Amino acid sequence: MADTRIPLLKFDSINVVYNQGKANQVHALKDVSGEIHEGEFVSIIGPSGCGKSTLLHTLDGLIKPTSGSIHVNGRQVEGPGGDRAMVFQDFALMPWHTVYQNVAFGLRLAGKPDREIRERVMHYIQLVGLEGFEGKYPHQLSGGMKQRVGIARAFAVDPKVLLMDEPFSAIDEQTREIMQEEVLKIMLYEKKTVIFITHSIDEAVFLSNRIFLMSVRPGKIVDDLKIDVPYPRTLETKTLPEYQSYKAKIWDHLKGEVARQYLRGEA
């Protein structure tokens, strides 16, 4: 049956061409369309260089598409806005600011009153387990703690959509599992919508209710896979037969795309 709900995020026929008209022109995204609804957790999976980050940055408004359009709640996206927040792979913290100041940054920029800033910053610092570290600087934190600051900063501005670009790739395996559970917890408690890039099939299946599978460049969404496993998810979820078959399906897709890349001499 057709989905008649109004999507929170809608993108239509997005093309992104870097260095257009030049010898080094790259057609990164080709006619990419999709709809994402409130409360969904959508992961993007595809071979290296297929345009995942380009798509995420375009949805955030950091990259202007060569053609196509993006709407959030029916409003056309012209650039970054308070309804979307990005968590970057390399944390992108300001080293001269403390944990508190980093998390408060977007709220100060938005001109929120001091009292509201304090309440929101402390709420999210507690939620990501960084209470007691408010006065520390980024160089005094581990990789996992820095990533928590990035996540708290993104959540603090109360975005409708959280865009996460391989947020856990720089984190060790144990911290990664804890962070996955924390992000799911925050997403469920705070009813956020998340778009998440990962190279980990297991991570994508564990977190998502939908997975966009992308083709090799020029990147297209070639499958929109629904992960029909109820939340909350636990370690036991990973033992379900359907969990394993989703993983196998994605793995088959990736193997096929990497083989295509290899045949084209790009791998």
Ligand SMILES: Nc1ncnc2c1ncn2[C@@H]1O[C@H](COP(=O)(O)OP(=O)(O)OP(=O)(O)O)[C@@H](O)[C@H]1O
């Ligand atoms: N600023 C840019 N100028 C020119 N080409 C670019 C630019 N940014 C990305 N590209 C190219 O666009 C294509 C898509 O890049 P993108 O980083 O979006 O892919 P990705 O799927 O996120 O890659 P990875 O999985 O390796 O992080 C690649 O061929 C990349 O080299």
